[in-house]
Amino acid sequence: MPNIEWRGSKCRVKWWAGEYLPNGRKKYESASGFDTEDEAREYGLDREYDVRHGKHVQKSRGDLLMERYALPIWLPNQDLRPESIKTYRSMIKSHILKKWGHMKVGEIDTAAYLTWRGELNRKVAAKEMSRTYADDILMVFGMLMTDAVVRYKYRSESPVPPPTPRRGKYVKKARKKKRPLAMGPVYQLAVNAYTVWGFTGWTYIWHAAFQGTRPGEMYAQQRIYSSPTWPASDPDPEQRLESVERYAQIPATRVEFQHQWVDGKKTLTAPKYESHRTLVEAPFLTAMHQALAASHDSRWAFPALNGGDLLGARFDRDYWGPIRDGAPARESRRDFTRPAIPPVEEFSVGEWPIYRLRHWMKECLDEEGHSETAVETRMGHEIAGVRGLYGNLTIKMERDIVEAQQLRWDTFFDAAGGLWMPPFPTSLPVAQEAA
Structure with missing residues (x-):
């Protein structure tokens, strides 16, 4: 039973904390400030109940800031x-x-x-x-x-109350409204990217739009995991053998890493959600990668303007900013002049990140009627429940995606007629960072 004693005008209660001191005597805890003995006794009984049922938290543990x-x-x-x-x-x-x-x-x-x-x-x-x-x-x-x-037993219960049933009028969550997006604005992004970044920029935009890889995955994309060298160049013998068997006739890109800063160091880590995956390519995109690979000897599929990796570049400011929002002409720069770049309103209005191209790819795949398994696997998502358990990406599903993407490309350029296309790539522009 708790021990009750008066200290002046207030009551104090002591109870056994369920532990022993080094000398073998029982360890007691106490609380004071009660107006009546009944209040103090009730409080002490509750603490003893916690001790008996393993819910007691030592007072000293809860004192941690x-x-x-x-x-x-x-x-x-x-x-x-x-x-x-x-x-x-x-x-x-x-x-x-x-x-x-x-x-x-x-x-x-x-x-x-x-x-x-x-x-x-x-x-x-x-x-x-x-x-x-x-x-x-x-x-x-x-x-x-x-x-x-x-885990730490610093408290007996959380101060965060459990969720309660929703009350009142339903309020729809606000979402940023996407403007309708067609191929034209994506083409203009690619043209702008060529002006900013040469043939690397041109390929980067089309790769983002048709492969749907995340920015960190684009930064980490290496030659050995890109067409035309992959899958023969895959350093994992088991994965190489399996991939060669499946993708011998269908060029593809392997998403194996993302590039991140970890403890202040550039590090290749696993893709988000461990979403390692293979992305088949339409012929037009494979041709770009072949030309791009022949234009440089960097380990990265998409080298920065200085020839290094994109993680170390100020991508949003020096690359995506002028590609999306436009920029005035550079005529007085001794190292790197360029013409004026027009803004792409479908992206600049609302300041959309380059991630919007990934979303557009999914919209196109859905519009073309591909299966949920094919779409979500390409996005690097897992389908929950029985649908995900029994679903499997087949080679026919991948061929259908390649054919649909090539058709989308051909239809756009045939309908537009006479659109500018970049020449075979030469060396990259001189780095802005070096200026």
Whole structure:
């Protein structure tokens, strides 16, 4: 039974914490500030109940400050990709520790959490923060609190209340509206890219639009995993044998890595969601890759303007920016002059990232009627449930994609007639970075 004693005008309760001191005596914990003995006794009985049922949290463990828990203890033990670790660290530093860093892990209560959640919601309403970003912050905080209960035993329960059934009028989530996109704007992007980046830029845009690879995967694309050398150049003997058998007659690109910064170093990591995959190519794209490969000796399929890798370049500013938004003529540069570049309104209005080309590829595949298995496999997605379990990408599905993409290319250029096409590639322009 808990022990009750008066200290001045307030009541104090002590209970056995379920542990022993080094000298063998029982270790007690206490709480004070109660107005009546009944209140104190009830509190002590609850603590003893927690001890008997394994729910008790040592008071000293809950005294750990959030700033000494979130980054030094919690984040290093998360099995996440480098980019996710970077994002989580930023959220914890900028928002979670700013609010809770000075508080003890065990003293954060539900009322304070709900107040903070309301503050984030008001920032969303004022357009100071996106809904997605606010939800991600709350998600990370929820994981911190769940692990504080389950893994580290710093608390007996999380201050984050379980989700409740939705109340009130349904409010549709706001999504950025995509403008209708046809082949013409993509062609103009490719022309602009040639002006900025030579034949590499021309091929880069068409590859992004018809292969749908993610930007990090494009940065990591190497010659040995690209046509015309792949699959014969694949360094994995088992994968090479299997791929040669399947893709001997259909040129393809292998998505094997993405290029990321990890602890300040350029690192080839696995693609997002471990989505290693092979992407068959239409003949027009294979011809571009053959010409591009003959124009340089870099290990990268798409070398930067200075001949190095794209991860180290300022891609959004020096490449995608002028390709999408246009740029004035450069006439006074001794190293690299170029004509004026027109903006591509379908991309510049709304400031769409190059990721939009990946989305366009999926729109085209859906429009052409390819199976969900073929489309999602090409996108690097897994189909959940029984459909994903029994689905399988067949060689016919891949041939159908090649034929449809080549038809889309031929139809556009035949209908337009007389469109400019780049000459066979020569050396790359002199690097902007070196200027």
